Amino acid sequence: MGSERGSVELVNVTKRYGDVVAVDTLNLEINSGEFLSLLGPSGCGKTTTLRMLAGFEQPDEGFVRISGEYVQGVPPYKRDVNTVFQHYALFPHMSVAENVAYGLRQKGVSKDEIGTKVVEALDMVQMSKMATRRPRQLSGGQQQRVAVARALVNRPSILLLDEPLGALDRKLREEMQIELKLLQNRLGITFVFVTHDQEEAMSMSDRIAIMLNGHVEQLGDPETVYERPTSAFVAGFIGRNNFWRGVATENGANADDQTVFVASRPKENVPTGQEALAAVRPECISLSATKPGASSNVVGAKVAGVSHFGDVLQYVVSTGSRDLLVQVSRTDPARFGVGDEVWCSWSADDVFLFSARQASLVLAGTGSV
Ligand SMILES: Nc1ncnc2c1ncn2[C@@H]1O[C@H](COP(=O)(O)OP(=O)(O)O)[C@@H](O)[C@H]1O
Ligand SMILES: [Mg+2]
Structure with a gap:
């Protein structure tokens, strides 16, 4: 437990911004290959928790392990994770394929390898046919899929998603929920999915960590948190x-x-x-x-x-x-x-x-x- 590729462990993690305790002695173990949602009201520390996993923030106290490794001081691009943000901001002047290739280019990956990886990533989200389009020629759902492909192109063993469906209307949102869940099943990688929408968390997750005031209030599968709430x-x-x-x-x-x-x-x-x-x-x-x-x-x-x-x-x-x-x-x-x-x-x-x-x-x- 906690050492497998794709596993995540947060132990007594605290993060403060000035007087604000954004994350407060948080403990959580996420299994390799599971779909885990961080669910809670606005301001409860979901994004901060995700940013510490991604490496954009460092905990003030406690520690984080990703795929069994302690990641203190490890920069984001060296971690076995990638993030899909709510405002996924595709580059408007680049094609779909160029958007997905961008990170690899920055890293100096060879042209051949980029080509192969971009095709693979676009295949995963069924967007290969639209590789040459610009973002504005895509629907909201298609743009979202490109954002997911961009995050998957490096084949991380953990995908972090911060309210990725927040900008979509209800019907599209429900379709994307099913699509993301199927994608996660197919890829078998760990998804850490942030949402404030309990129905979304209930319908998608293997387990839900319900957060309140920077800590995990209850952790369990959807049935258990519904039938046996502990608070x-x-x-x-x-x-x-x-x-x-x-x-x-x-x-x-x-x-x-x-x-x-x-x-x-x-x-x-x-x-x-x-x-x-x-x-x-x-x-x-x-x-x-x-x-x-x-x-x-x-x-x-x-x-x-x-x-x-x-x-x-x-x-x-x-x-x-x-x-x-x-x-x-x-x-x-x-x-x-x-x-x-x-x-x-x-x-x-x-x-x-x-x-x-x-x-x-x-x-x-x-x-x-
Ligand atoms: N960069 C920051 N500077 C100051 N306070 C912050 C910063 N980021 C988050 N916070 C505060 O930390 C708390 C948790 O925020 P956040 O993790 O974004 O919550 P959530 O994603 O659950 O809405 C909130 O009170 C928020 O205002
Ligand atoms: Mg947030």
């Missing part, structure tokens, strides 16, 4: 949740709004009597016209809104003191309209309970408490 911040940042503030009891929490008792086993060690934040995902709440008997959490509400999203229906229901978000499958036979009286119920097993320490962060991030 309120992660629960609010990945997918959606209904949150309750309250006080932890022996087997759950008494919510502040008095109307709901949220039963669950306290997770993350929230001691009884302490302020807690309980969370239930919208798809874990069931709606029914008659009061269900068995469920551990039952509350009456009135439907305030219904939205259709292809395969799911989303309800906003009001308990009188708050709104809840409920998501059901379109194939669910029970349908409700605005104004209908309904019963909401959910199982104790679907309740997360966290220390209230991070409540303000969750509030800021999702607005759903």
Whole structure:
């Protein structure tokens, strides 16, 4: 672990800019050949982390290993990595092939070798047919592919991508997500992919490092970070949740709004009597016209809104003191309209309970408490 070609290791890495701690005692191991996303809100230190891997910045503390080698003081061009930036800035006066060849020319690589490598790199992104075009004769997606080819031309074992799809519109962005993922599968090299978009990270990654305030808050595969968030911040940042503030009891929490008792086993060690934040995902709440008997959490509400999203229906229901978000499958036979009286119920097993320490962060991030 940590010594293979294509592996990355950050150990207790800290980077400061004046008083700002951009990266704070960050620890992360990335496996060779994996697609790992750094995901987090703006300013959490994603770009700074990537720049330390690329060699554009040096850590103030801690160390970085790339393909098993300590890289303190190793300049960017001598590292086994290359970067695709958000603003990938192709040279407008050069052809596609010249853009891809540029780095190799600078290094004094022979003309023959450049020719072969450029063809290979353009083949990888299916752009060989457009080798003689100028960037302005390409669509946004094609320009992005050229930027990727330019980064791959040296055959790095790790590709660093800093919000590479940020400038593209939604549809193109989704197409490029699939394309990049297929490319990574085909090449088998490590991708370290920075994004603030949780859906993007969820759909593309083998594992996601969710970052907050310069450190890794949780590291795991998409399913795990969704189903077993270890902090309120992660629960609010990945997918959606209904949150309750309250006080932890022996087997759950008494919510502040008095109307709901949220039963669950306290997770993350929230001691009884302490302020807690309980969370239930919208798809874990069931709606029914008659009061269900068995469920551990039952509350009456009135439907305030219904939205259709292809395969799911989303309800906003009001308990009188708050709104809840409920998501059901379109194939669910029970349908409700605005104004209908309904019963909401959910199982104790679907309740997360966290220390209230991070409540303000969750509030800021999702607005759903
Ligand atoms: N060159 C710099 N000089 C001063 N502060 C910086 C610099 N680069 C980043 N920062 C600060 O470090 C923090 C992390 O920034 P960054 O790594 O760019 O976050 P992200 O990419 O997650 O949005 C932010 O507070 C940012 O303002
Ligand atoms: Mg950034």
